[in-house]
Amino acid sequence: MSFSDEAQSDVPLLSEKHSGIPDFLLEKARKAKIGVFETRTKPKASRNRLPVIPHGVEEHVFFDALGELGTQLGAENVERNDKPLKDGWYEVDPNTHDLMAVVDEEELVPSAMVYPGSTEEVQQVVLWANKYHIPIFPISMGRNLGYGGAAPRVRGSVLVDLGRRMNKILDINSQDYTCLLEPGVSFFALHEAVKAKGYDHLWIDVPDVGGGSVIGNTVDRGVGYTPYGDHWACHSGLEVVLPTGEVIRTGMGALPGNNTWQTFPYGFGPYSDGIFSQSNFGIVTKMGMTLMPNPGGYESFMYTFQKEDDLDQMIEIIRPLRIGNILENVAQLRHVTQSLAVSGQPRTKFYEGDGTIPEDIVHKVAATLPAGDHCWAYYGMSYGPPHIRRYKLDIIDAEFKKVPGARRIDPATLPEGDYFWARDRIAAGIPDIHELRWVNWMPNGAHIAFSPVSPIRGADAKKLYELAKRRHNEFGIDLFPAFCVGLREMHLIVELVYDRDDPKRRKAVLDCLRNLIEDAAACGYGEYRTHLVLMDQVAGTYNWNDGALLKFHEKLKDALDPNGIMAPGRCGIWPKQYRNRGWEMTKTSGENTQGDGVAPTP
Structure with a gap:
């Protein structure tokens, strides 16, 4: 699609695409899109740095590995990132790069995008990444705009796009005021589903712009504007694929047959949900969320x-x-x-x-x-x-x-x-x-x-x-x-x-x-x-007691992700294979996103 064709194309509807707009916002979205393209002068650029290959992996090994993953997930669900980078706009945002790049747009790009359709397929992707020591970077819908969008911190990572095929609302419980979601469910979609069921006594809480993932926003500790605006405080229960491929359910979900997973967040023993918020310790594939009662006016x-x-x-x-x-x-x-x-x-x-x-x-x-x-x-x-x-x-x-x-x-x-x-x-x-x-x-x-x-x-x-x-x-x-x-x-x-x-x-x-x-x-x-490029500097400011907190996070990272494949560098947490090799971006380091490779695989 050419630049002019893209500007002329219509806004996708929620009924047509998981990342689309609800009907009641269609005209407003059309006007917003016109405003975006009226001020756009950026030319459509050709790619200058192809192919994109993960660090530490030989080109032929990587392409063979992608073919193997395509056999497991279906070839249509494994896509190389070797085409021109289309910026799109908020409702048609790219998963090939950061729509709002603050460094050169070819710096923070994935080598490929994969689209699992279930928790089991996420497991397959994680096991595959461990087999070949290929870094992966999971996203829900990639709409974390202003903070990096869908871009991976490490160039050449394989983007695991959960939203395209994992976008089901698994439950809306009108008695408990809760829901259970997959990563591709947007605030638009949840609002429309509650409305379609006629649940006038239920409200959802939304952030400033409603097209992003409920799970993605919540695990990044985003906020909304009703009394239920602290989204992380309002979640209850996670299903998580760990970096080694195991699957866990937190809180009450760890008890087989339990029916309070979405209503009581703690369960028994240490509260583990927190390590999956703003981290690179796992991939959240399901999440429970509380809903707000209609306040009566x-x-x-x-x-x-x-x-x-x-x-x-x-x-x-x-x-x-x-x-x-x-x-x-x-x-x-x-x-x-x-x-x-x-x-x-x-x-x-x-x-x-x-x-x-x-x-x-x-x-x-x-x-x-x-x-x-x-x-x-x-x-x-x-x-x-x-x-x-x-x-x-x-x-x-x-x-x-x-x-x-x-x-x-x-x-x-x-x-x-x-x-x-x-x-x-x-x-x-x-x-x-x-x-x-x-x-x-x-x-x-x-x-x-x-x-x-x-x-x-x-x-x-x-x-x-x-x-x-x-x-x-x-x-x-x-x-x-x-x-x-x-x-x-x-x-x-x-x-x-x-x-x-x-x-x-x-x-x-x-x-x-x-x-x-x-x-x-x-x-x-x-x-x-x-933002991705500022995470090392921000993490470095939390340095009480000689950086004890970051050292603790690194211990967790090494224990949970021994091969260092899960979103290296996210929130300033680097696996041991990347540490002390120039990957950290700080005020004094300059804007070098690439570092000096990764330590050889033993």
Whole structure:
């Protein structure tokens, strides 16, 4: 398919493809796609570095091994990565490379993609990888955009794409408020399945964009925006293929015939689920998940605050309200620059100069928006019947209006397509795709995140914001900060948007991030999640007691994965065959993704 054909093609529906869009979002997705291709200038590139072969494996051995795997899984389920790299877009994202590459797009690419259709076939792939000492990299659906997408950390790994053929909803229990899923089930698909069954008393929790895998998002500790927003805390029970091919079920699932696997996460003995979250210790093939009861009503609200210096006071007000569950879902306090960018318009519509967009221009444009000029915007939701909502909303209003100039925005004044309504749907468990419109800020738009965690304190918010602002000004990158407040902690999520076809902008973004990570760690703040190329640096900041935690992870890795085949390097955990061979990417090492090979097989 040519570039123009790709731009003209229709959006795949969920009824046609496991990674498709539900009917109710079709027109919105079509418009979003137009926006993506209107700003795309990146040419379709030919491949310059073929063939891609796993490190430490001879070419003829690898091709023979692929043929053997094709015999086991079916030739149609084993595919070499030797064709031009098509970027696609969010709803047709590639599994051949990182759609939002921050290094050269041919660096982090798999040698092949395989598509198992069952846990037993995942076992076959793992045993095959051990036989030939071929690294594999499992994905659910590859939509971890901004964190590496479907790309493997080690070039030449074989991508194990679970989503294409393992996408069944195995159970929705309307009495226990639980479900059991395979990796290819998206938030779109789960929402539509609950709705199709007529289970109006059940809600799901969704992240900002609903096309990703429920399992993939959960094991990477992603979040959503109802009171069930901590997805990892809401899972119950895993089925996992270990790096040596054994299959285990965690929690109550280890008891044959047990019927509480999806309702009680712990079982008996050590709680092992945690080692399969943000790790490379196994492949999750099934997961139980709790669902939220319909609260009997909901009401979204939005406040704007006028001054940058209001941040400190706002966070101090939010903390007791959030801890006391008066603010019931993840609190979002977003900067005005995001109010501009989420319109989906390119930056050049507002400003064509160098450096960061001037504040006076930002506020001039913001004054034309439906919510008016502001510096910070708070998006929230109150749940329950009307009298319960009113009690909580009155408390919130009284507290928020202690900030001079604070305004509650009347939803009736906001047009149907306003970003407020996307946040309204997401906080009600209805998936959407509005969020990524701000990626159109730059041509060939891509994004990567700085995501430190701190206490819910005004002083911490101010310190992190000023740190981010200083580095963004230094590297000439527009600042898009949002404070997302949980029950006891606060995440600052800063999305750095860049032109992925511009090597200078990619370098500026990476240099900015490496400095931000170092700066934050020096102040005691660590990332909760990061991109593939930043994982070594972030893991290295968790270095209390001479790096005791990473040493523990390496012991687990060596015990569970003696041949080092499972996602080497993910979350900074390297098998012994790769250690001390230049694979780690840090601020001082430079952006060399390849290292110096692997230790010879004994």
